[in-house]
Amino acid sequence: MSRAARFAVALAGSIVAGCQAGEEAKSAADCLKQLRAGFRPVAAERRDRFLGKAQEVTASCRGGERALKYRASPWVDWANYWGTGDARSRGRPGTTETRRGLDGALLDLEYQRIELIRFNLFDNATYEEYVKGRGPLPGPSLDAWPEMRLPRGHPSYAAVGGGGEQLCGGDLIRHRTLTGICNDIRNPAMGSTGQRFSRLVPFESTFPDLARDQRARNRHGGRLGLLSPDPQVISRMLFTRAQAHPDKCRSGLGLDGESREADCDYKKANSFNVLAAFWIQFMTHDWFSHLEEGRNGKEKAPTGCLSERVEGAERPLAPAQAARLGCRPEDRIDRALVAEGDEPPDFEYDGRRHIARAYRTTRNTVTAWWDASQVYGHDAVSRRRVRRDPADRARLLLLPDGSGRPYLPVLSPEDPMNPAWAGQEATAFPDNWNVGLSFFHNVFAREHDAFADAFRREAARAPDADSGLRDPAEPDRPVRCRDVTPERLFEVARLVVAAEIAKIHTLEWTTQLLYDEPLYLAMNANWNGLLGGHRELAEALRQVVARLGASTDPKRTLKWYSVLASGPGIVGLGSHVYEDGPFAAFDPRKHDRWDIHNPDHVNGGVNHFGSPFNFPEEFVTVYRLHPLVPDLFEYRELANPDVILRKVPVVETFRGKATARTRSGGLANWALSLGRQRVGALTLNNHPGFLQALPMPPERTGTGRLDVAALDLLRDRERGVPRFNELRRQLGLRQVASFDDFVDGRLPPGPERAEQEETARRLREIYGRHVCDASKAITEAQVNSDGSAIDDCLGRPAGSLVDNVEDLDAVVGWLAESTRPHGFAISETQFQVFILNASRRLFSDRFFTSCFRPEFYSTLGFRWVNDSGPDGKVWEQGEPNGHRQEVSPLKRVLLRTVPELAGELAPVVNVFDPWARARGEYYSLEWKPRPGAEADEAFRR
Numbered sequence: 020m021s022r023a024a025r026f027a028v029a030l031a032g033s034i035v036a037g038c039q040a041g042e043e044a045k046s047a048a049d050c051l052k053q054l055r056a057g058f059r060p061v062a063a064e065r066r067d068r069f070l071g072k073a074q075e076v077t078a079s080c081r082g083g084e085r086a087l088k089y090r091a092s093p094w095v096d097w098a099n100y101w102g103t104g105d106a107r108s109r110g111r112p113g114t115t116e117t118r119r120g121l122d123g124a125l126l127d128l129e130y131q132r133i134e135l136i137r138f139n140l141f142d143n144a145t146y147e148e149y150v151k152g153r154g155p156l157p158g159p160s161l162d163a164w165p166e167m168r169l170p171r172g173h174p175s176y177a178a179v180g181g182g183g184e185q186l187c188g189g190d191l192i193r194h195r196t197l198t199g200i201c202n203d204i205r206n207p208a209m210g211s212t213g214q215r216f217s218r219l220v221p222f223e224s225t226f227p228d229l230a231r232d233q234r235a236r237n238r239h240g241g242r243l244g245l246l247s248p249d250p251q252v253i254s255r256m257l258f259t260r261a262q263a264h265p266d267k268c269r270s271g272l273g274l275d276g277e278s279r280e281a282d283c284d285y286k287k288a289n290s291f292n293v294l295a296a297f298w299i300q301f302m303t304h305d306w307f308s309h310l311e312e313g314r315n316g317k318e319k320a321p322t323g324c325l326s327e328r329v330e331g332a333e334r335p336l337a338p339a340q341a342a343r344l345g346c347r348p349e350d351r352i353d354r355a356l357v358a359e360g361d362e363p364p365d366f367e368y369d370g371r372r373h374i375a376r377a378y379r380t381t382r383n384t385v386t387a388w389w390d391a392s393q394v395y396g397h398d399a400v401s402r403r404r405v406r407r408d409p410a411d412r413a414r415l416l417l418l419p420d421g422s423g424r425p426y427l428p429v430l431s432p433e434d435p436m437n438p439a440w441a442g443q444e445a446t447a448f449p450d451n452w453n454v455g456l457s458f459f460h461n462v463f464a465r466e467h468d469a470f471a472d473a474f475r476r477e478a479a480r481a482p483d484a485d486s487g488l489r490d491p492a493e494p495d496r497p498v499r500c501r502d503v504t505p506e507r508l509f510e511v512a513r514l515v516v517a518a519e520i521a522k523i524h525t526l527e528w529t530t531q532l533l534y535d536e537p538l539y540l541a542m543n544a545n546w547n548g549l550l551g552g553h554r555e556l557a558e559a560l561r562q563v564v565a566r567l568g569a570s571t572d573p574k575r576t577l578k579w580y581s582v583l584a585s586g587p588g589i590v591g592l593g594s595h596v597y598e599d600g601p602f603a604a605f606d607p608r609k610h611d612r613w614d615i616h617n618p619d620h621v622n623g624g625v626n627h628f629g630s631p632f633n634f635p636e637e638f639v640t641v642y643r644l645h646p647l648v649p650d651l652f653e654y655r656e657l658a659n660p661d662v663i664l665r666k667v668p669v670v671e672t673f674r675g676k677a678t679a680r681t682r683s684g685g686l687a688n689w690a691l692s693l694g695r696q697r698v699g700a701l702t703l704n705n706h707p708g709f710l711q712a713l714p715m716p717p718e719r720t721g722t723g724r725l726d727v728a729a730l731d732l733l734r735d736r737e738r739g740v741p742r743f744n745e746l747r748r749q750l751g752l753r754q755v756a757s758f759d760d761f762v763d764g765r766l767p768p769g770p771e772r773a774e775q776e777e778t779a780r781r782l783r784e785i786y787g788r789h790v791c792d793a794s795k796a797i798t799e800a801q802v803n804s805d806g807s808a809i810d811d812c813l814g815r816p817a818g819s820l821v822d823n824v825e826d827l828d829a830v831v832g833w834l835a836e837s838t839r840p841h842g843f844a845i846s847e848t849q850f851q852v853f854i855l856n857a858s859r860r861l862f863s864d865r866f867f868t869s870c871f872r873p874e875f876y877s878t879l880g881f882r883w884v885n886d887s888g889p890d891g892k893v894w895e896q897g898e899p900n901g902h903r904q905e906v907s908p909l910k911r912v913l914l915r916t917v918p919e920l921a922g923e924l925a926p927v928v929n930v931f932d933p934w935a936r937a938r939g940e941y942y943s944l945e946w947k948p949r950p951g952a953e954a955d956e957a958f959r960r
């Protein structure tokens with residue numbers, strides 16, 4: 020019997036064994052029907068995509084009546100399967116319901132990922148070949164591009180092969196390079212500093228306000244502009260936090276003396292803390308930036324507070340109305356940088372014209388790799404700010420404060436810098452500096468030095484021992500510990516720190532951001548693989564693959580790849596070369612043929628799915644997470660952790676002010692304060708007040724103030740991000756048909772539902788309505804269920820008055836999404852973007868796949884990443900949420916770098932869950948103190 024058949028029989032057997040009366044019997048019978056029908060095929064055409072909506076029998080099998088009840092909503096089905104919520108969501112004891120729900124959710128997520136890989140890769144440089152292919156090779160199977168060569172004049176041009184075939188070797192492949200070149204040895208420029216951002220949507224869908232495309236014109240009816248609807252008006256009406264005591268908040272400035280009586284209300288997320296907010300800002304500074312040294316273009320432009328929409332028509336905002344809203348018509352900001360703004364080239368394929376890139380493009384001014392470039396630099400200028408310890412150049416420079424604790428040095432006048440950064444710590448990426456960023460930069464500088472010191476200690480103990488490292492120039496000669504130069508050790512420490520950061524982000528931050536069991540399993544699958552504890556699921560995924568069609572070469576058909584990779588995990592893929600192919604899990608009993616001489620082994624684990632890796636513009640959008648930030652920090656000290664001593668305005672820790680704050684409080688007290696405080700929920704009317712009037716140099720803003728919340732909208736418009744509904748359709752999610760769709764249909768009548776209804780009303784007031792025209796087709800991404808074109812009426816009768824839901828800015832739309840999977844701090848639209856890119860940045864990076872080996876990381880470094888430290892794996896007591904768990908990687912880092920935290924961290928399972936919260940039984944979101952923290956003031960309100 021085939022493996023697939025054995026699986027089907029086993030599953031059917033266990034279902035029947037669990038059969039009882041009623042809902043359970045129907046659901047189990049539906050499972051058998053689904054098994055007989057087989058798994059759905061992966062869509063061949065965009066219009067046939069999965070949309071996160073399962074067949075009726077499938078939904079019934081995985082979630083019973085609850086899953087069936089909400090199938091008609093626009094939101095994904097898996098959120099209503101068994102086991103995907105808290106303890107109440109689990110299936111009946113003695114049945115397979117919970118397992119069906121969880122396996123089903125993971126299968127749904129995998130379908131989404133396959134289809135995103137298939138339909139959502141649009142590279143601004145290589146798209147024509149992606150569509151047409153190259154000779155006999157189809158575009159999606161291409162893995163090297165002329166556009167990713169180093170240009171003549173590049174300092175490494177000759178070293179990689181100049182005008183001939185370019186292939187990186189020697190010193191260029193030993194470690195991560197400063198500008199990110201040679202990560203892919205056959206595409207030296209890929210992911211390096213200054214490459215163009217890509218897109219997730221067809222180029223014709225970008226820049227809807229330019230109205231260049233007929234469907235965009237039909238969709239928006241001439242209503243869009245950079246300043247319409249007005250960004251500052253939207254900010255004030257849809258982003259402002261309501262304050263019960265405005266006099267105690269004072270727009271985020273708090274009270275004199277940082278009085279603890281200050282009070283700035285914000286909507287809080289119970290299961291995510293303020294450390295998590297600054298962690299993600301710290302990450303984004305590694306992955307992308309549109310600015311050069313904190314600067315945009317030279318030209319200045321208004322930011323709104325100029326008009327409002329009344330009964331569908333735009334009219335000037337009266338001064339009295341502006342004053343009432345609190346916006347500032349005089350605010351200016353420098354325009355976004357543009358790389359190419361001329362007419363995009365076009366080409367013909369299959370009887371159709373396509374444009375070869377977006378109407379305008381922008382550059383990622385840092386490396387796109389997960390290489391800790393925010394710490395180590397992305398070009399020569401940023402590297403000059405990275406200080407090395409003159410006593411041992413393998414270390415970063417940390418200077419002791421009065422009490423001997425090491426801190427990053429401050430920028431000096433010789434450092435290259437934007438004048439706005441004066442007084443803050445010297446680091447590669449210094450923009451928008453604050454106490455949270457200062458915290459993480461100091462922690463990882465200490466971690467870098469902890470690794471370098473540990474390596475030095477091992478080398479002192481056994482100087483002739485093999486370090487594990489190899490030199491590509493002399494690959495057969497072991498590099499002894501004593502021969503590792505400070506320069507080399509510095510770069511090895513960088514590899515280790517970058518991999519630790521990626522591990523923390525994947526296994527700790529993301530599993531707390533998306534706090535439920537399917538995402539715990541999915542993120543662990545990315546890192547550790549599914550083969551470990553989830554054999555049934557791995558088998559189910561194999562069956563999906565079987566439906567996709569046979570091929571002997573998985574790299575030739577991207578359809579298979581991501582599914583198969585979930586078996587062994589993405590990290591380490593291709594780092595062992597066995598007879599049985601690239602998807603075998605690590606097995607020390609097998610003969611490993613991996614060979615550093617062989618470029619196909621060095622580069623063999625990466626897969627770009629036919630499109631060079633860089634982040635898409637739409638990825639930046641979904642990271643505009645400013646509502647996470649509170650207005651006031653609740654400052655505490657370890658001596659009495661339950662007491663909030665002061666309310667420190669976040670704005671008082673901005674830029675240079677952060678540095679003194681970090682030092683006077685110390686990393687331990689700041690970790691405690693940010694670790695215990697809840698983060699802001701990512702919803703409407705929850706932006707920090709201080710960010711709506713952020714002090715900024717007058718030469719940039721005219722007024723010396725900036726509404727960053729309004730700027731979030733303006734920048735997305737300047738960069739041509741599609742509006743919310745078209746973005747959803749293009750991403751393979753169901754569209755919303757009116758603002759009322761944002762009300763969570765699962766809620767009973769009550770204050771929460773009433774608040775959402777009020778939001779829908781306000782969206783209508785701001786974005787307006789129009790009389791629809793059913794003759795206007797508005798999208799090519801999807802069709803109606805009867806196969807007809809989706810038109811301006813969105814399913815309503817011709818001539819109806821419909822919401823201008825198509826005009827909704829992407830950020831406003833995803834903040835308005837109240838129907839979310841359990842424990843999701845972000846919305847499902849944001850998450851859809853993450854599904855693709857969280858895996859791509861691992862799949863594309865040789866240092867996380869085929870070069871995740873001691874030859875590059877050293878034996879100590881490789882162990883350090885795998886075990887989260889030098890001293891072997893350490894396990895948590897008990898089984899949090901039903902899993903035996905290692906002590907989390909960030910907890911291990913903090914215990915090494917800020918050891919004063921040992922007591923406070925002891926009961927903490929995930930550093931991004933509020934430290935004094937009881938985690939409860941199974942993905943509880945309740946706000947209750949853990950034993951021992953009952954006196955914490957944060958639980959009194």
Ligand code: HEM
Pocket residue numbers: 296297299300303307308309310315451452453639642643644645647648669673713727730734
């Ligand atoms: C004290 C806290 C923060 C301040 C003062 C701040 C300030 C700013 C400013 C002024 C910009 C606009 C840059 C421009 O386009 O000219 C910006 C952009 C941005 N911020 Fe923040 N921010 C803060 C926290 C965060 C956090 C917690 C996140 C979470 C991820 C975040 C994510 C972003 C993103 C993604 C952009 C767009 C960057 C780009 O276009 O390349 N920010 N922020």
